[in-house]
Amino acid sequence: MLLVMYLHIRITPKSKKDSIEQTGELRYAVTVTEPAEDNRANERMCEVVARHFSVExxxxxIVNGHRSRSKLVEIRE
Structure with missing residues (x-):
């Protein structure tokens, strides 16, 4: 059985450290050290989210918001 979860994420690139904090039901604030250039911040955000939820x-x-700080992210298990 395929399980899918959708998260609303507000990302802050170029931070001092990578972190993830729950701000509401299925809402998270993620900070990443990578800059928002060449998709680097998005890739790092996906790695941080994967580590937090113990998935690959x-x-x-990213379903929506590839070029925005607000993103809709899908996790498939």
């Missing part, structure tokens, strides 16, 4: 990186996908 390939199970985390």
């Amino acid at each position: 990186r390939k199970q985390v996908h």
